[in-house]
Amino acid sequence: MSPRAVIIDTDPGIDDAVAILAALGSPDFNVLGITTVAGNIGIATTTRNAGRVLALARRGDVPVVAGAVGPLSRKGFDVAEIHGSDGLGGVAFPEPPTPPRPGHASIWLAETLMAHPIGAIDILALGPLTNIAQLVADNPDATRRIGRIVAMGGAIREPGNIGARSEFNMAADPEAAEAVLAAGLPLTLIPLDVTRKVRADRAYVAALREAGTAASRAGADLIAAYFQTTTGGESRPLHDPCVMLLALAPELFGCEDLPLAVDCSSGVDAGSLEPAADGRRPVSVALTVDGAGALALLADLLTRRS
Numbered sequence: 001m002s003p004r005a006v007i008i009d010t011d012p013g014i015d016d017a018v019a020i021l022a023a024l025g026s027p028d029f030n031v032l033g034i035t036t037v038a039g040n041i042g043i044a045t046t047t048r049n050a051g052r053v054l055a056l057a058r059r060g061d062v063p064v065v066a067g068a069v070g071p072l073s074r075k076g077f078d079v080a081e082i083h084g085s086d087g088l089g090g091v092a093f094p095e096p097p098t099p100p101r102p103g104h105a106s107i108w109l110a111e112t113l114m115a116h117p118i119g120a121i122d123i124l125a126l127g128p129l130t131n132i133a134q135l136v137a138d139n140p141d142a143t144r145r146i147g148r149i150v151a152m153g154g155a156i157r158e159p160g161n162i163g164a165r166s167e168f169n170m171a172a173d174p175e176a177a178e179a180v181l182a183a184g185l186p187l188t189l190i191p192l193d194v195t196r197k198v199r200a201d202r203a204y205v206a207a208l209r210e211a212g213t214a215a216s217r218a219g220a221d222l223i224a225a226y227f228q229t230t231t232g233g234e235s236r237p238l239h240d241p242c243v244m245l246l247a248l249a250p251e252l253f254g255c256e257d258l259p260l261a262v263d264c265s266s267g268v269d270a271g272s273l274e275p276a277a278d279g280r281r282p283v284s285v286a287l288t289v290d291g292a293g294a295l296a297l298l299a300d301l302l303t304r305r306s
Contacts, residue, residue: 003030005120006247007109009067010240011039011127012049014089014222018302019126019240020050021215024057025301028248032112032121033063035105039127039172041087043069046127049087051096056218060097067105068130071173089225091218106134110142118145124247125151126240128169133176136183148186150243153177154273155192156258156285163268167192170262171271178262184281188255190242191273194286198242198294199235202227211303219302238298245294246286252297254288 006029010016023029034054036047047066054062101108109131113121123146125132136143153169154177160166170177180187200223209220226236246253259276260283263269 003028004122004247005030005032005116006122006124007032007035007112009035009037009105009123009125009127009131010050011037011041011046012053013040013046013087013127013240014225015238015240016040016126017049017053017088018219018222018238018298019244020053021057021219022241022298022301023124023244024054024059025215025304026244026248031059031062033065033108035065035067035109035131037067037105037127037131038070039169043067045087047100048096049093051098051100052088052093055094055096056214063101064096065101065103065105065108068134071128072130072133072175074173074175089222089228091221091225093218105131106138109135110139113142113145116145119147121145122147122247123149124243125149125153126243128172128176129153129180130173130176133173133179136179143183143185146185148188149180150188150190150247152190152195152240152243154189154260156273156287158192158196160272161192163270163272165269165272166263167271170273174262174264174271177271178264181260181262181276181283182280188246188284188286189260190246190286192239194253194289195239195242196237197289197291198238198245199291200238200295201235204295204299208299208302211299213303213305216299216302241298242286242289242294244301245297249293249297252290252293253286255284255286257282258285259283260285
């Protein structure tokens with residue numbers, strides 16, 4: 001079977017970088033490009049970081065296209081205290097060998113989707129859904145050609161991580177998340193209910209470092225940076241890599257179809273998920289995971305040698 005064509009939409013970000021390295025290590029993915037969005041930190045830094053990760057992986061053939069500089073209609077967040085002022089926890093990465101491709105991510109997404117057969121490309125979304133919402137609004141014909149979207153975001157039964165009920169990616173641009181959920185696209189959502197069960201401890205970090213590949217050493221350093229920038233516990237959740245893991249090994253996850261909407265108020269629950277009351281198409285939501293199996297697959301992807 002030929003590799004699945006994917007586009008990674010992302011705001012690197014420590015765990016985004018781990019996820020991108022994992023995707024590049026999989027022979028089952030053909031990464032057509034990386035589109036960037038402001039989220040964890042500003043668009044200039046997220047775009048530079050995408051190029052830096054590609055440089056480490058020696059994948060200068062993969063284009064980077066910058067996208068939304070902020071949410072559709074509200075002020076964004078800055079979480080440099082978690083990801084560091086450079087977005088990658090101070091971990092050393094080479095500089096991008098080439099500048100980003102000119103143009104806007106949503107336009108490049110539309111052009112790429114139109115140039116491929118219907119359903120041939122999946123989007124792996126690791127950050128706020130602003131670029132995809134712009135695609136939905138500006139080019140519905142291209143949007144209908146998406147195979148599926150796998151996105152990290154939201155919380156169902158778990159508490160949020162940016163508010164009592166809201167998760168960062170959704171809260172960073174609630175209007176974009178609502179537009180994507182309301183569009184009726186083939187969408188699988190991976191909420192905190194699952195990502196908090198895929199946790200790396202210090203022994204996992206040490207094993208990655210010992211494996212000795214460029215990706216595993218960088219992955220170890222990135223996860224170790226989480227221990228330095230966050231407090232509490234002896235393990236850290238690997239949120240964004242779950243997107244790649246579900247796309248590669250859906251048998252590790254248990255999903256349910258749920259009709260969901262996004263709270264777009266200006267209140268403290270902005271960005272939280274709630275039951276949809278308008279009869280919209282349900283989305284597939286991951287609610288369980290084989291955490292040990294997910295960690296083992298991630299380690300395998302990061303330690304493969306070309």
